Every structure is written in structure tokens, then in C-alpha cells.
Amino acid sequence: MARKPRFPRKVDRHVYPGPEYRFSKAKIGLTYQDSKPDFPRQPNAPERAPNVLLVLLDDVGYGWSSAFGGRVAMPTAERLARSGLKYCQFHTTALCSPTRAALLTGRNHHSAASGVIGEIGTGYPGYTGIIPKSCGTIAETLQQNGYGTAWWGKNHNVPDNQTSAAGPFDNWPTQRGFDYFYGFIGGETDQFRPALYRGTEPVEAGRTPEEGYQLTRDLADDCIGWMRQQKSIAPQRPLFLYFAPGAGHAPHQPPLDWRGRHQGKFDQGWDAYREEVFKRQIELGVVPPDAKLTARPAEIPAWDSFDDEQKQLFSRMAENYADFLSHADHEVGRVVQALDDLGELENTLVLYIIGDNGSSAEGTLTGTLNEMLTLGGYAPDLQQLLDRQDEIGLPGTSPHYPVGWAWAGDTPFQWTKQVASHFGGTRNPMIVSWPREITEGGGSRFQFHHIIDIAPTLLEVIGITEPTMMKGTPQKPIEGVSLAYTFDEKAEDAPSTRTTQYFEMFGNRALYRDGWMASCRHGRLPWQTVGTADFAKDRWELYDLRGDYSQAVDVAARHPEKLRELQDLFMVEAAKYDVLPLDDRFIERADVTLRPSWFYGRKRVTFYSGMTYLPEGSAPKTNNISYTLTVGADLPSEGTEGVLVCVGGDMGGWSLYVKDRRLVYHYNFFDMERHEAVSDIEVPTGRVELKLAFTNESDTLGGPASARISINGKDVGHVAIPRQCRGRFSTECMDVGMDSRSPVSRGYLDRGTFPFTGRIEYATFDFDLEVANRELTPEERLEQHVRLD
Template sequence: MPLKESRRRGIGALLAGYAGIAAAAMLAVGVLAQDVPQTVLPRPEPPSKARIGQTYKDSQPDVIAVPAAPAGAPNVLLIVIDDVGYGAWGTFGGQIPTPSVDRLAKMGLRYTRFHTTALCSPTRAALLTGRNHHSAGAGVITEMGTGYPGYTGQIPKSTALVAEVLRQNGYSTAWYGKNHNVPDWETSIAGPYDRWPILQGFDHFFGFVGGEANQWAPGLFRNNERIAMEVPKGREGHYTLNDALADEAVKLIYRQKSVTPDRPLFIYFAPGAMHAPHHVPKKWIDKFKGQFDQGWDKYREETYQRQLKLGVIPADTKLTPRPKAIPAYDSLTLDQKKVAARLMEAFAGFAAQTDYEIGRILDALDQTGQLNNTLIFCMIGDNGSSMEGTLLGAFNELAAIGGIPEETAWNVRHLDEIGGPKAYNHFPVGWAWATNTPFQWGKQVASHFGGIRNPLVIAWPDRIKDAGGIRWQFHHVIDVVPTILQAVGIPEPTMVNGVAQKAIEGVSMVYSFDDAGAEGTRKLQYFELLGNRALYKDGWMASVRHGRLPWITGAGGSRGFEEDTWELYDLRSDYSQYSDVAAKYPDKLEELQEAFWVEARKYQVLPLDDRIAERMNPAMRPSLIAGRTTFTYYQGARIADSSAAPTQNRSHTITAYLDIPRGGAEGVVAATGGAALGFSLYVKDRLPVYEYNYYSVRHTIVAGQQPLEPGANVVRVEFLYDGRGLGKGATVSLFVNDTKVGQGRLEATAWVGKYSTDETFDVGEDSGSPVSQAYAAPNRFTGTIRKLVVDSQPAKLTPADQRRIAAAERAAAIAQ
């Protein structure tokens, strides 16, 4: 036999031997893999069943497996509305018609004892993980994160989001809208992106990062990339974020079902509505003109009667009285009533538009034949209606947060601008209280139902047969994930991506689908936020509201925790927490107080912390800019506010190194903030201009008098702050090639630590809403910016000033 043929046969025998050994090994691995339950994700790679020969002619390939969901698994649509209470939307007795949610309720169930955490980030972390908010590291918003395990602002990998579990079980997944669960220091392009949606189980993300968004010019992301909202031709001035989010969701439904109609979808739809600013096209506001002239006291009484008639509150429910801290509507002046009514009309228009967009998504599911096999959750609020709009309401909520008083006469003159791109409006505390009917208090107050009891609608036509039914079992936002998993037929995972999982702390609600009278499975639940706390147990609830009122900015708890007075409610006969029976049942109160401490220790609630200024101190959290005073940026840079050079309450310089083409240049060199507050350095008519927008009520312009010459130019802004203190005035000088070309005076400046919740510091454009009324965004610079240097020396603030600014920053963040 020739040597070459001998070698060939020898190699062949060797390969065959290896193949046999490999087959035996894979068989053994296969047995192991089959024994591993699907509670471990991702599932182990299955052993190959391919038969391997020397060539493809004597080989047989294996079939490549495609992950598949359990047979018959439904699509899941999870809708979460922001900042709206029990008595706002018509489906639960509010005055605002909501036909799309009515449609869901008629083919599903209304849950009347469903609860949230009283604030957005904590509720959303609990919703998506199935764990209590402190267990998921979200005891407060990310901007207040500290090193205590329950308050880091970082959802740990040990509490995987439901999207990751569904994706690894054969689902397509998508997130549209608000994401206020990215740690504040991880929101810049530097990342990391571990806690962004596409690394938490979502195939698609289209939305904004932070507590709120300008509906007219949102800070949008597609996956991890910052983008501008594209307004369809012909819809200019009539197209907002609500429209864009629904467009994207509808588009995905049509496209995904065109390719894989049998592959289930999980869509998390979380629009910025109803969070301030209450931005909405005027046509929606005008639908409600004059409909709220009765005021909030009368509205609350009318809503209570509608709720009784609808049966969404028990017949023996008592309407809780208005707190003394909230003014009677009749105590307002005529002009104050005009402003308050218009602000409520904008809120109502915003709600009606949101409901309409929900209807478009339902229509898309219906048209693709998917509606009946879609499990739909519609949470009307992640907390109660927001009481952060001041007692009289605000044309610009950033001014309200900053403690800048608004003149009623000025608001009356700008009444028609409310809801539009020039406003940043929020309704008064009284309207928030009214839209939380029949309960006490509102957002932030985790001790009382006005802050934590939100309407829930669940629909699944193929499965829920009691269409139009009402359910009274006590449940919590952490119960949504186990409900989804049971409905889909997927077990709770114990290991996800190599990380052992905390046990899911929610309980499934599927048992209630078929039996309205079924005994509730949630017997115990704690509540805590900013020191406000409560404990529900077997039909009783102990509650304590701690310290600061929700609309008071810049202040923490007004007393020590040991000074708090607990209340007790027998919820078996007192649906609205009307009667405090603590004096009558002291032993029961003590039992629930002790149970609270047990739960607090179990779920990382401790230590109780009502501090405000201290927790807003950036030193409490990682920072990308800690210790730096000089920042160099380049054209196209878009920096998250939390990572941008600090320029408030301090002197600073901005130096731009520009190349001007022969024909001249126009556009924005640098800008931060937007239409509600900010500053911009731009070139207009070849002249350099610095403009400071003070809460949209005053624009100070410093302009050079000579055009910029072609070639290299150095434009410098010297911002000389008046000195120690917050919000003081400043002198602004403008230089071109070291020659002073202009000077101006600011009598006051913004003193809260951020210019915006979702706008960025931009170099070469103004990417969000425009700081200046002299141009339209983005107004990109047509020359070349070689670099831009910001020299931001440390602010000279007294300890008292530092406490005030941190407290105001916290108030701004809480309002998100």
C-alpha cells in the first residue's frame, strides 16, 4: 500500500476513533443537559447529533435548533402610564374619557386593590423584576443612589428582568418609552451599558433615559444611540413623543408578525405621559375647554359618585377630606382659577391623546390576528398623581423646582402656550389630590393609597372569560412578573447568565382570572419611600406619613422617626383609609409595626433614610467627572447633563477654537438645556452670540458687533459669577481672538444642579428643544470646531448653600 494511502487511512481511522469518543462524550453530556431544568438560563448548548465523516458525502448534519416559546404562549403587552392616580381616567370614574382602556376593561378585568411604590424608578424596578424595590436596589430614584444595598440605584444581575427570561424562552422583546432605571452616572456615551435595555433582555429599545421628557423635543435613544425624533412631513407642530412611541410599537407588530407570526412578542410600552411637562397638541387640549371650571373640590365629589356608579369602589366607601395644607378651589382668585383650569385641560388632553395611542397598538394587534392571544396589562400610573406642581401650578416646572415664583398675570398672558413647546407645564397640587379620588395624598406618599393604589386592567380574551369583571384581591406591582411566567408556562429561573437569582417575591394573579371571589394570595406587603411607610397584613394596614409635604422642595423630614405617629386602618370595611382606628386597636397596631421591621430587615429597606441634601451629593455615587475642572470637547459631542462640565453657581470660561469658511458660518457652537432653561453660544448673521435662558421668562443676549473673519478664530465666554451663594447674578463677557466684543449682565442665574432632565450639553448643535428663540433646533454649526474647552473652577459655596442646592437637585429628581 502506498505510504500516502496508508497515512490517509490511518488518519481516517484516527478521526473515526475521535468521532466515536466525541459521540460517547456528547451522549453523556446530552443526558446531563436533558436533566438540567430550564430554570437555568441560558440553557446548556445541546450535544450535536451530526454524524461526522471525512467529507460531507459520508456525513450527516444535525438540525440547528431555534429557541421556541411554550406551545400556545401568548404575546404580552405591558403598558405603564406615568404619574396618574385612581380618579383621573374614565375607566375608573375619572372625568377624562379613555375609550381604549374601556375597551380593554370590557374584554378583561379591572383590579381595584392594586398597588405601586409611590415613585417611578422604584415601581418600575419592582415591576420588571418581580422583586420589591429595595430588593432590586431601587429604594429611591437613581439620582439619590447610595452605598446601602437597597438604595444603590443599580438593579443587580441577581434580579434579572422578565424580558431576559422571556427572550431566552423564545420571545421577541421590545421597550418603548421611559427608562428611569439607568444609574445616573451610566447615562453618558461612556457607559457601561449593562443596565440599559438591550443588555437586560430587550431586542429593541426606543425611548428616553431619565425621569421625564420634553414631548415636543425628547432626548430619544434607539438602543444605545442618541437620535432626534423624526416628525413626519405635514405633521409639524402636531407630532409629539406619544405619537412616535406608538408608531414604533405598531411598526414592530406589523413587521415581526409578518416574519414570525407564531413567535410571541413581549412589548413594554411606557410613554412619558402623564408625567410633567404636560405637553400635547392644542387640538387635544381644546376638547376639554371649560370642563374643569368647577374646580378640584367639586371634581372630587363628582368623581366619587361616578366611581360608586361604576362599582370600582365599594358602596360603603367614604370620601376622604381635603388636607388643610391644600387650598380650597374657591379661595383662588379669578386669574388663578383661569390658570389652574387651563393646566388641568392640558393634563386631560395629554391623557386623551395617550389613550388614543394605546388604541392604535390594540388595533395593530387586532389587525394581525394577535389581540385575542395577547396578555395585556395596563397599569394606570406607576404612583398616584403628582403633587409636585406647586399649590397654584406651574407654566415651567423647572422654575417651580428651583423655587422661582411665577407671576399669575404672566401665566394668564401666556395661557394659550400651555401644553405647547414654549411651556413646561405642571398642574396644581389640588388637581393631583382630586385625581387621586377617593384616597388621601398622592405621589411620594407611600403610607397612603393616594400615592400607592393605582388602577390595573388585565385582558386576555383567549383565556379570561369573565369579560368586564371586577377584582378586589389585594395585589402589588411585584405580582405582575409571576403572573406572566405562569400564564406563559415558564418556571421561575434560579440562574440567569451565570448569576444565581434572588427568589421572585411576587405572587401570581392568574388564580383570580376565573374566580372573582377567590381568596387573595397576597397576605402581607410593606411600603416605604423617603421615610413614608406602611405595612399591610390580612386586611389591616398600619401607615405613617413622615415629614415633608410632596410639593415642598428643598426640605427633608421635619421630625425624627421615633416621633412619627402611626395610623391604623381596617381595610376590610374601610376601602379609602378614612377612619384611623389606632386608638381602638393598639395591640393590632403594635403587631403590624413589628411586622414592618421584620419585612424591612428582610428586603433591604434598612436603614430608614429621609435625608435629602446628603443623598443628592454627587460624592455619594460614582462620577465620570469627579475632581476635574478642565474639560475638552470636540464637534459632535453630546454629553449627559450629569457628566457635563459644571457651570452653575460658579465663574467659568468657555473657549471655542473655530475655523470659519470663506463664506462665513452659522449655527450653535455649544448649548446646554433647552426651551425651559439653559444657555447657548452660537453664530448668527456671522456674529458670535451668547444667550442665557432664565426659565423661559427672561433671555439675556450678549452679541459681538463684528462678523467672524474667515479662518481661525478663538471665541471665548468669560462668566464672572457674583460670588458666594446660589442663583446669584453674573457678568458675561464675550471675546474674539482676545478682543472683547460684548458684555452683558445677568441679575439672577439658575441654581439647581441640572439645566434639564433629558437635554444634553452639545457641541456643534442644540439637539433638543432650542435654548434660544432666535433659531430652530438643531441649528448645526456650518464651520469647523477644532475643540471647545470649559474651565469650571470649584464653586465657592457655604455649607448651607451646599445643603440647599443638593436638596433642590433632589426635588428635581423626585419630580421625575
């Protein structure tokens, strides 16, 4: 007799939204007295449908959490593991937004057009960063089936060129199945001065770090308040809660009152840390007893190759990261406890995914106080790091630990984030807890599964069929498979339902099939963001994972036929899921002009006062090109001052402002170098024309430039800029009339947003220098005069 399914399907719907209500129970007579009313019904979730709390941390490898043998205290992860299951062969895509797209849609990241992060998206089907409408999200399905849906934290799935106030908003959370969104858009944000949105509207944090503000804390507060509200109003409606804090992605910024909690715990260095953690992982049963600890790659320096002062610096960077990550776990714990206090935890399916990829190696070999510097392809100044080590993690810094700690955080595997060919980039801890259904508290599962398997798992356990039509668009079949069978207490040795999975990121690629894995680490190292490599020179490796948990022994020479089989199968999967063309470029793809936007191809752009919070990815390009900026302004008094136009913040950017009656242009090269032109005359009162002429002086990305400022047509200052930002200045925005986030210039560090106290009539960028530099015609001068009036 066939076994009865543990989670029988109760809702057999495939088309969303459903048909318009027909009032089938209504009776319509001549008047209400001989009529019978009927009402359209709210969609109801299947009987006993659980709440779902989906937690996704950022940039956390397999070897950090105390629940998986690491030295970072994560008591919430340990609590959930004691009541649930630990998944020890669970995989991500090796990068942020691709993993998140796969998680939300149940499709492979290239199928969801998210082969890389949106900031470097390109015009190929698998790489635009625009999740197709044919890939509906799990939230869209649950929303149509009676769930209240909400998202807190990082949203790295809005296309980078669609983040302005002009939208379009059809890929923002509130248009992709979420009733509510509170968080930030993009890869990262400052934890003390976050670029926050509620829905689609930018909002301010409202408190300072000194007053206790930190983003993860704020997200948890907001989440708890929303849950309480929902359960007070509609207690019968289940909730889908997606809690995705920025931790532990850079900038590593724990709250000020959490600093120092891991002091001394990383003094042994990364080599010894891996040995220590590996031993503990075997004791905990999260790696098999016959697993091997993989060797340190030659490209990563040994801990003992550094002197004592450098070791102290690197230890403090790891301590700071650990404080940051531990605090994030604490805030997840507050959310879990709030569900318990509401009496909802028993029937809440908690999926705690500890990292959307492996540990990040983007901090270079020595670490950094400014991750935007290293992402731009520049090496930090080690002496400057040593001199400023007391500032690590404080407001005004954007720290990231050295590559060695990323490798250590991925114990026992090879490599790190970005390297999709090896488990250091793709294998992440996951803990699943559901007290009502999972009775084997503390168990481990070693079935091979992938992030695309979460969406179909939720559909199965809730009791909903896979949609075939969503909002008028035929749906791609979900490419994941459910892992709900592993919830059974007898499933420890059950065979995995996932038998094949491809991996690819920046040309690093692999193919898993029935316990075998062919892997190819390609070219550029993950801490090198500039340059490409020859695909023809790639070397493939082969691993028999049936007895080699950690990819420690390359058996390609012994099984050439198997390697060839898997290489060929990779190409089949690559063609099927829009993986091609392979592309290993990083910073070269950060050019905003590669993605069409509202400013694409425009030679002249005029902004007006009040244009603030325009994200850099959706703003006109102002680096590595020449342009002029002309500001028509009214200075009613000698005390008029403030920011006219700026881009970026304390991590990098530029600002044109008036202070002490002088016009100032400030270029902040990642807080390492600062270059400034100050007018040699005072800015007069009344109506004036203030101009910045920025000249790119090299065909090389990041080459030298110069800037000249003028007042009413008279040159009043000049500055040479030896090197430019290659890609983005920061994770902040362009503003007219203020500096809305962190200050670009220390010259107004104590002035808050330093709003301009006069009146800005217009701020015009000219990107066609032939037009910008020629003499204006009388008609054009009249036009400018009219605008001033």
C-alpha cells in the same frame, strides 16, 4: 383530589442561558456521505404561550380614567375592562423608576437598587439606580424562552450617570432582555422634540408638531410596524410588548389636533370633582359601597379660595392634561386594534396599568408652564401663568396642573405621588384582558396586590419556572407573588395571596399586613423639593382596611399594640430589602457629582466638534460651581455663526454662540428670566480663542452668579445672574457645535439646531480655577497652538 393547576408549568429551567448545544442527534462519519447532520434549535416558547402587551402609563391617579369613574375619556381602557377584569386594590411604589424596576424584575424597588429615581440616586445598596444583575428582568427570561421582546417609550431605569455615548450599556434595554428599544431615557422628555433613542443610538423625530408629530403617536406607529414585521417573519413566536409612553407625566403636551376635547369638563373645580367622581366610582363598582371619601388636607387650598380668573387658568390646565391622557389611551387602542387585525388579540394577555404612581403634585399650588422650574424648588409667577394661559400645552411650554388637581385625580384617597404612606400615592387602576382565558368580562377584583406581582404572574401563565441563574449571576428570589388565580371567574371573593407589603419613598412609609396598614407621612410636602424634616417627629397612623377601603379613619389611638407590631415589622422589612438609610432629600440629591461618571473628579475636560446629545445627567456639572470654557475656533468668513457649546433647551440652560458677528452668552432661567452678555466688539475672522468665565458667587444652592466673555484674551462682555438653577436645567443635553434639541436662546429660535458654520478645534472646560486663571507657560501656549493647527 387536588385541583389541576390552571396554568401547568411546562418548562422546568432555572439557569439562563442554557448549556451549549451538544449535537446529540448528529452522526459524524469520515465524509458527509456517511454522516447525519443536526442543528442547534431556536428556543421555543411553551405551547399556546400568549403574547403579552404590558402597558404602563405615567403619573395617573385612581380618579382620572373614565373606566374608573373619572372625567378623562379613555375608551380603550373601557373596551378592555368590558372584556376583562378591573383591579381595584393594585399598588405601585409612589414614584416612576422605582415602580418600573419593580415591574420588570418582580423584586421590591429597593431590592432592585431603585429606591428613588436615578437622577437623585445615592451610593447605598437600595438607591444607586443600577438594577443589579442578580435581579434579572422578565424580558431576559422570556427572551431565553422563545419570545420576541420589545420596549417603546419611557425608560427610567438606565442609571443617570450611564447615559452618554461612552456607556456602559449593560443596563440599557437591549442588554436587559429586549431585542428592540425605541423611546427616551430618563424621567420625562418633550413630546414634540423628544430625546429619542433607537437601541442605544440617538435619533431625531423627523417631523414637526405642525406636521402632526407627537411622541405617543410616534411610539404607537413604531410599535405597530414592529409587530407586523415580527408576525410576518415568525408568526409562531409570541411577543412581549412593553408600551410605556411618557403620558401623563409632564410636560402635558397633547397633539395639536387633540387640543380642546375636554373643554369645560373641569370647571366645577377639584373639590366638587372628587365628590362627583366618588359617586360614579361606587356606581361602577370600583370602590366598595361602604367606602368613605377622604377629606382634603389642610395644606391643599380649597377651589373656592381662588378668584374667577385663577379658576379659569386651573381648569384649562386640567383640560390640557385630560387631552394628553385621553390621546395616550387612543394610541394604546391603536396598538390593541393592530393585534386584533393580526388575529393575535384572542391569545394576548393585556395588562393595562393606568399610572406608575398616583397623580403628580409636582406642579405646585398654582400649576406651572415649566415643570423644571418647580422641580428645582422655585415658585412660578402666577401673573405670568395668567398672561400665557393660551399657550398651555403648546411647543415651548412644559405645563403641569396645580396640586389640587393631583389630589382630585387620586379620588377617593389621601395624598398624591411621592407619598408612599397613603393610597393617593400608590393605588393605581389595572385592567387585565385575555379573551382566550378570562371569560368574566367586566368583573372587578379587590385582592391586595403590588407591582412586583406582575413578573411572577407572567411566569405562571406562560409556564416558565423562576430563574436561579441568569448570565452567570445567581438570582435573588422573586419577591412578588402571582395574581393569576384572580383570572378565574370564581375568584371574586378569593383571599389575596399577598399578605405583607412595605412601602417607602422619601421617608414616607407604610406597612400592610393582613388587612391592616400602618402609615407615616413624613415631612416635606410632595410639591416642595427643597429641605428635609426631623424623622424623630414623625407621627404614625393606623388603618383597618378590612372595612376602610380608602384609609379614611385613623384608629391608632384604639389599637396601639397593632400599630407597634406593624411599625416593628416595617423595620424588619426595611432591613431585609435595603430600604435603609431613610432619606427625604430631593433637589439636594440632584447634584451629578454624587454619582460617579466619566467626568467625576476631572479638573479639565476637552470636547471636540460633533460631540452632541450628551445627556445632562452624564455631562460635566455647569451649575452652582465656577469654571471657564475656552473655545478654539476658526471663523473663515464674516458670515460664520452658530452655537459653540450649550446645555439644556427652551425650559432652561445656557448657550455660548456667535450671531451677527457678535459673541453671545445666554442664560435661560427656566424661561422666567433670561440673562445675556453680548460682545461689544465683533468676532474677527480666522482663528480665535473665545472664552466664557462663569463665577458662582454664593455658597447657597441656586444663589447668584456672573458670567464674563472674552475674545482672544480681551474682555468683551459681562452679565449678572441673580439666581441659578439648583438642580437640572432641563431633560435635554450638552452639545458642541449645535443645539440639538429645543433652543436655549430665543435669539436663534428660527434657526433650527443653529449649527456652527466655522470649525471648532476644541472646547475646554477648566474646573480648577487656579489653573484656569493663571498665565499659561510657553509650553502650554505651544500645546494650544498645536491644537489650533
